[in-house]
Every structure is written in C-alpha cells, then in structure tokens.
Ligand code: KG4
C-alpha cells in the first residue's frame with residue numbers, strides 16, 4: 001500500500017510516499033529555518049504563509065521522485081495534531097482536497113506518533129511493544145508503545161521540552177536558532193566537567209522532567225560571569241549542559257525501563273540527533289543488555305516519511321477521517337484523531 005503523506009505542523013513543509021509503512025519511495029522537505037532564524041524562533045504567521053506557498057510544489061516533488069501520480073497512491077495522510085494551528089491547517093486542508101479529488105482515504109496522524117515511526121523506516125525488525133523517549137523542540141516524553149496505535153505516557157516535561165532548553169541555552173550563548181545543533185558541535189571541543197549544573201527533579205514524579213531550571217542556571221552563569229568581567233568557556237559550557245541533559249534523559253528512561261520491564265528502547269524526535277545523548281544511551285543500554293534503536297540523523301527532525309509510516313498502521317487500525325477533519329494544536333498521544 002502506497003501512502004502520500006504531508007507534514008506541515010511547524011516550520012518544515014514536507015511530503016513523502018511510503019510503501020507499507022516501511023519503505024520510503026520519496027521524501028521531500030522544504031525547511032523555513034533560515035527565514036525564522038532572524039526572529040530567534042518560529043513566527044507562526046510566516047510559517048503558515050510559507051506552507052501555503054510551498055505545499056503544492058513539495059507534494060508534486062514527492063510524487064515525481066516516487067515515480068507515481070495521485071491515482072497510483074492508495075491513501076493520503078496528514079499530520080493533524082499537535083502543532084502550530086495555522087501551519088497544521090495548510091497541510092490538513094490540502095490533504096483533504098487531494099483525498100476528495102482522487103477519491104482516496106484520508107488518514108490523520110499525530111506528529112509525535114510519526115516521530116516514533118521514523119524508527120520503523122530505519123529498522124525493519126523493530127516492532128512494538130517497546131519503551132520510547134521522545135525528545136523534540138516541543139515534547140519530552142517517556143512513552144510505552146504498546147502496539148503501533150496504543151500509547152501510554154509514563155513521564156513528561158513539566159515546563160520546557162529538551163529541545164527548547166537546548167535552543168534557549170544556545171541563544172544565551174549567542175548561537176542562532178535553532179541552537180541545539182550548535183551546542184552539540186561546540187560540546188565536542190569542551191570539557192563536560194567544567195561547569196557542574198543542576199539535575200532538577202519533579203517531586204513525587206520520578207519519570208517527569210523539568211528543564212526550565214537547568215536553562216536558567218546556564219543563563220545565570222553567563223550573566224554572573226559578564227558582571228564580574230570573567231570570560232565563559234562556551235565550548236565547555238555547551239559540553240556541561242549537553243552532558244546534564246543527556247544524564248537526565250538517560251537516567252529517567254533507564255529507571256522507567258527497569259520499573260516497567262522493557263528491554264527494547266527507542267528514541268525519537270529532533271534531540272535524538274544529539275551526539276552526547278546518543279552515546280550515553282548506547283553505553284547505558286549496552287550495560288543493561290537492552291536493545292537500542294535510534295533514527296538515522298536524516299529522520300530525527302521533522303519529515304513526512306515518518307508520517308507516511310505511522311499512517312499505514314493507523315489505516316490498518318481503521319483510522320480514516322472524513323472531510324470534517326480539523327487541525328488540533330494540542331492533543332495527547334494516546335487519543336485517536338478520529
Ligand atoms: O523534532 P523536531 O525537528 O521538531 C519538533 O517537533 O519540535 O525537533 C527540533 C528540536 C530543536 O529544538 C533543535 O534544536 C533540536 O531538536 N535538535 C538538537 C539537535 N538537532 C536538533 N538538539 C540537540 N542536539 C542536536 N544535534
């Protein structure tokens with residue numbers, strides 16, 4: 001079964017054709033990051049406008065690269081939640097139009113379910129159940145993936161997401177948006193033990209995260225040094241910050257795996273591209289004898305291939321939307337979209 005998938009929940013306009021949930025026939029992504037960079041973050045209104053301008057071309061590109069036209073695909077899938085509402089609506093409405101015009105089923109996909117499914121594209125042997133850490137710009141979750149379409153959240157952030165903390169700390173250090181990747185590069189040249197940083201815990205919730213205090217600690221450290229006329233070793237601050245985030249994420253994930261009895265561990269979302277997190281998880285999982293699956297770097301960030309993968313399993317589960325489908329800005333992962 002070939003699915004044409006569309007993703008427009010944030011600042012990437014993307015389309016892909018995916019076969020049977022596992023094989024990427026094409027994946028086209030148009031990133032707006034350069035344009036948002038000058039504002040220090042995504043400007044929702046600009047994102048919506050660019051999606052509107054780019055969506056026709058990006059869908060055509062995905063179909064062309066896959067060597068098919070709309071008649072050849074068996075269904076149209078789209079990210080319907082969560083995300084920036086104006087941005088989501090561009091993809092949802094375009095997908096509705098295509099599905100109606102071609103007489104194909106319309107499959108709505110939850111963006112975070114899509115991030116998890118990126119791993120199905122890279123790892124043919126991976127099947128639920130497993131325990132998944134999702135760390136992106138908007139989410140930090142520890143999730144039980146009980147089946148392809150059944151999820152249960154064990155822990156989540158109480159304030160900033162991991163990627164958001166990376167981006168805010170990066171900004172304080174003078175890096176452009178989104179700063180996660182710059183922190184990662186600088187960290188490789190620094191001393192991770194130079195600046196001890198707090199490991200904030202959430203009282204009574206051992207699997208929840210709180211990154212806001214860690215981000216503030218970095219900002220305070222920079223301000224205090226400036227007031228005293230002291231130089232900050234930015235590479236080492238990046239290394240210390242990255243190590244702390246990786247320790248927090250890895251620690252809670254390993255605790256959850258132990259308590260809930262999972263031996264298969266999966267990571268997803270933009271922050272899963274982080275080299276420090278990847279190597280810490282590799283070591284921790286090797287030590288425990290857990291099987292670890294991570295997406296390749298090109299599938300960590302937002303793309304439509306991951307949406308096409310998850311859509312296949314949603315389709316098998318009967319998740320077909322009517323033309324009343326709406327975009328939804330916030331939606332828990334465990335709730336069906338239809
Ligand atoms: O999943 P994603 O592409 O978009 C959302 O759904 O949010 O994640 C984007 C986030 C940004 O915060 C970005 O800085 C972060 O992922 N990120 C990284 C790295 N690459 C991307 N954070 C740390 N290290 C990286 N190498």
Ligand code: ZN
Nearest residue numbers: 115136301302
């Ligand atoms: Zn995302």
